[in-house]
Amino acid sequence: MNVIVTGGAGFIGSHVARLLVNKYPDSRIIVVDALTYAGNPANLDDVRRKPNFRFVKADICDFEAILALMREEKVDGVIHLAAETHVDRSIRDPFVFARTNVMGTLSLLEAARRYWGETGGFTAPDGGRRLFYHISTDEVYGALDLTCPEGVVPEFAPAGAHPAYGKDFFTEDLKYSPHSPYSASKASSDHFVRSYHDTYGMPTLVTNCSNNYGPYQFPEKLIPLVINNIRTRREIPVYGRGENVRDWLHVEDHARAVDLVFHRGEPGSTYNIGGFNEWKNIDIIRLIIKVADRLLGRKEGEDLGLVTFVRDRAGHDLRYAIDSSKIRRELGWTPEYSFEEGIEQTVRWYLTNTAWLDAVTSGEYLKYYDSMYGV
Numbered sequence: 001m002n003v004i005v006t007g008g009a010g011f012i013g014s015h016v017a018r019l020l021v022n023k024y025p026d027s028r029i030i031v032v033d034a035l036t037y038a039g040n041p042a043n044l045d046d047v048r049r050k051p052n053f054r055f056v057k058a059d060i061c062d063f064e065a066i067l068a069l070m071r072e073e074k075v076d077g078v079i080h081l082a083a084e085t086h087v088d089r090s091i092r093d094p095f096v097f098a099r100t101n102v103m104g105t106l107s108l109l110e111a112a113r114r115y116w117g118e119t120g121g122f123t124a125p126d127g128g129r130r131l132f133y134h135i136s137t138d139e140v141y142g143a144l145d146l147t148c149p150e151g152v153v154p155e156f157a158p159a160g161a162h163p164a165y166g167k168d169f170f171t172e173d174l175k176y177s178p179h180s181p182y183s184a185s186k187a188s189s190d191h192f193v194r195s196y197h198d199t200y201g202m203p204t205l206v207t208n209c210s211n212n213y214g215p216y217q218f219p220e221k222l223i224p225l226v227i228n229n230i231r232t233r234r235e236i237p238v239y240g241r242g243e244n245v246r247d248w249l250h251v252e253d254h255a256r257a258v259d260l261v262f263h264r265g266e267p268g269s270t271y272n273i274g275g276f277n278e279w280k281n282i283d284i285i286r287l288i289i290k291v292a293d294r295l296l297g298r299k300e301g302e303d304l305g306l307v308t309f310v311r312d313r314a315g316h317d318l319r320y321a322i323d324s325s326k327i328r329r330e331l332g333w334t335p336e337y338s339f340e341e342g343i344e345q346t347v348r349w350y351l352t353n354t355a356w357l358d359a360v361t362s363g364e365y366l367k368y369y370d371s372m373y374g375v
Contacts, residue, residue, distance in 0.1 A: 001024075001027050001028075001076040001077050001124075001128065002027070002028040002030065002073050002074050002075050002076055002077070003020065003027060003028070003029055003030065003075070003076065003077040003078070003079060004030045004031075004032055004069070004070070004073070004075050004077070004078045004079070005017045005020070005029060005030070005031050005032070005079045005081065006032045006033070006060055006078070006079070006080045006081055006082035006108065007032075007033055007039070007080075007081035007082030007083060008029075008031030008032065008033055008044070008055075008081070009031060009033035009035060009039040009040055009041050009043055009044060009055070010033065010038050010039050010040075010043070010081065010082070010218075011038070011043075011212065011214075011216050011217045011218060011221075011251065012081055012135070012212055012251055012254060012255070013031070013033070013081040013082070014040075014043035014044055014216055015214070015216070015251045015252060015254070015255040016079060016081065016255045016258050016259070017029055017031050017044060017047065017053075018044065018046065018047050018255075019255045019256070019258075019259055020079075020259065021047040021050050021052060021053045022047065022050075023259070024052070025050075025051075025052055026052070027052060028052050028053075028054070028073065029052060029053050029054070030054045030055075030056060030069070030073050030075070031044065031053070031054070031055050031056065032056050032058050032060065032066070032069070032082070033055070033056075033057065033058075033082065034057065034058065034059045034060070034082070035057055035366075036084075037218075037366075038085070038086075038218045040216075040218075040360065040365050041055060042356065042359070042365060043216045054073075056069060059104075060080075060082050060100070060104035060105075060107055060108055061099060061100065061103050061104045061107050062107070063107045063110065063111055066107060066108060066111040067111040067114055067115060070111055070112065070115040071115055071118075074119075075112070075115065076124045076128060076129075076130050076131075077130065077131045077132075077133070077262065078108060078112055078131070078132045078133065079133045079135070079258065079262060080105065080108055080132070080133065080134045080135060081135045082100070082104060083100060083101050083104075083186065083189075084096055084097045084100045084101055084182070084185070085137075085182065086182070086220055086221075087139075087180050087182045087183075087313065088313065089182075090180055090181035090182035090185070091180065091181060091313075091314055091315075094181035094185075097181050097182055097185040098181075098185050098188075100185075101182075101185035101186055101188070101189050102185050102188045102189050102192070104189075105134065105189035105192055105193065106189075106192050108132070109132060109192060109193065109196045109202070112130075112132050112202070113196065113200055113202060116130055116202075122201065122202060122203050129203060129267075130203060131203045131204070131205065131262065131267065132193065132196070132202055132203065132204045132205075133204070133205045133206075133207075133258075133261065133262050133265075134189065134190065134193040134204065134205065134206050134207075135207055135209065135258065136186050136189070136190050136206055136207065136208045136209070137183065137186050137208060137209060138170050138208050138209065138210050138211075138247070138272070138274070138320045138322050139178065139179075139180070139182065139183035139186065139317070139320065140176050140177075140178050140183050140186050140187040140190060140208060141170040141174050141175075141176060141177060141208070141320075142176070142177030142178065142179055142183075142317065143177075143179060143317035143318050143319060143320070144168045144169070144170070144318070144319040144320065144321055168321070169321045169322060169323035170208070170272060170274075170320065170321060170322045170323060171272065171323050171326075172208075172270045172271065172272055172326055176190075179315045179317055180315050180317075190206055190208075193206055194206065197267070197268050203267035203268070204267060204268065205261055205262070205265045205266075205267060205268075205269060205270075205271070206269075206270045206271075207257070207258070207261055207270070207271045207272070207273050207327075208270065208271075208272050208273070208322070209249060209254055209257075209272075209273040209274065209322075210246065210247035210248065210249050210273070210274040210275055210320060210321075210322045211246045211247065211248050211249065211320070212248075212249050212250070212251045212254050213248055213249075213250060213251065213342065213343075213346055214250050214251035214252060214342065214345075214346050214349075215251070215345075215346065215349040215350075215353070216251075216356075217251070218360065219357065219360060219361060222281065222284070222285075223284070223288065223343075223346060224346075224350060224357075226284075226285055226288045226289075227288060227292060227346070227347055227350045227351070228350065228357060228361065229306060230288070230289060230292045230293070230296070230303050230306065231292070231296070231350075231351060231354070231357075233303070233306065234306065235306055235307075235308040236285060236303075236306045236307050236308060237308055237310045238281060238282060238285060238307055238308065238309050238310065239281070239309075239310060239311075239312045239313050239316060240309070240311075240312035240316065241282070241309060242280060242281040242282025242283075242285065242307075242309070243280055243281070243282065243318075244280065244281050244316060244317070244318055244319065245278050245279065245280050245281075245318065245319040245320070245321070246278070246279065246281070246319075246320050247274045247275055247276070247277055247278050247320055247321045247322050248275050248277045248278075248279060248284070248339055248342075249273065249274060249275035249277065249335060250275070250335065250336075250337035250342040250346075252336075252337070253275070253335040253336055253337055254273060256333065256336075257271075257273045257327065257333050260327075260331050260332075260333050261273075261327070261331065264331055265331065266330075271326055271327040271330075271331070272322045272323060272324055272326065272327065273322070273324055273327060273333075274321070274322025274323070274324045275322075275335050275339070276324065276335065277335070277339050278319075278321050279339065282307075284343075285307060286304070287340070287343055288343060288347060289301065289303045289304055289306075289307075291343055291344055291347045292347050292351070295347060295348060295351055296351065
């Protein structure tokens with residue numbers, strides 16, 4: 001297949017693109033990214049020269065450009081990850097989130113519908129399937145309460161999974177209840193994708209994933225921010241008392257799930273992808289400090305004093321937790337990383353790749369595209 005991966009220079013997108021380029025040498029993987037602040041083509045250095053890889057700098061809201069690219073590359077599949085994702089930024093400027101996440105998704109859907117309509121419909125000329133796969137977030141479901149302190153583990157949680165803090169979980173049939181401009185924009189884009197399946201018969205898939213972590217994540221996000229602030233001995237800001245709970249998933253486990261859903265998922269379906277792994281923010285921060293202090297040769301707990309509690313974020317959801325039983329039951333996926341293993345690997349990566357981290361925090365990475373791609 002010829003597959004467009006939108007947002008492929010970002011955190012999750014670069015891991016998905018890398019996996020597909022390396023695993024499917026006979027497929028053509030076209031990364032489309034506008035290279036806004038969170039897109040970094042250096043994330044794809046290791047696959048940049050592969051013969052089945054192409055990078056295109058483009059805005060998904062540019063309908064004519066996307067349609068022309070689909071015609072040029074004879075695209076059979078779209079894996080759509082491009083999005084504005086930071087909740088704090090959405091509170092400050094919701095228009096940007098509506099434009100990219102809603103109108104950008106609609107632009108892609110309509111470009112795919114038009115091009116596939118010109119070239120035989122939703123079955124490729126060689127008889128293969130065509131597919132529009134949209135990656136979303138668990139935040140569209142709203143929030144869960146801490147109603148069961150003793151913890152209840154989902155049906156398919158792996159042995160040793162961190163116990164849940166509550167008894168309720170997000171399932172695929174749960175009613176949407178977004179609480180921030182970011183989650184509202186993602187909920188809207190999910191509805192547009194499903195509407196194209198119901199109205200036009202387009203083969204679509206939607207997945208809603210929990211919080212991802214791992215290498216190449218932009219350091220405004222919690223885990224890389226904490227690691228970098230420990231490294232540079234700066235304050236670690238924590239909203240409220242750090243009691244908010246999130247379900248964490250290693251990005252490489254998520255990329256494997258995306259690959260599986262794209263190739264084996266049932267069109268029209270939704271799959272939740274989570275880590276079976278709930279942690280309070282303050283507990284994650286303490287774990288990262290413990291690991292980082294050891295790797296940096298510091299005394300254990302030396303950097304706990306960097307933790308600074310700040311005013312809570314507006315509309316800050318208390319708890320997210322995903323039940324991934326459906327994808328496990330139907331497609332056989334389960335996360336491979338334990339959280340402790342994943343945090344160890346992630347902290348080591350950031351402390352080893354300080355040049356990447358410094359380039360991102362200084363803004364030097366924004367010059368990378370011109371120098372590497374000769375524009």
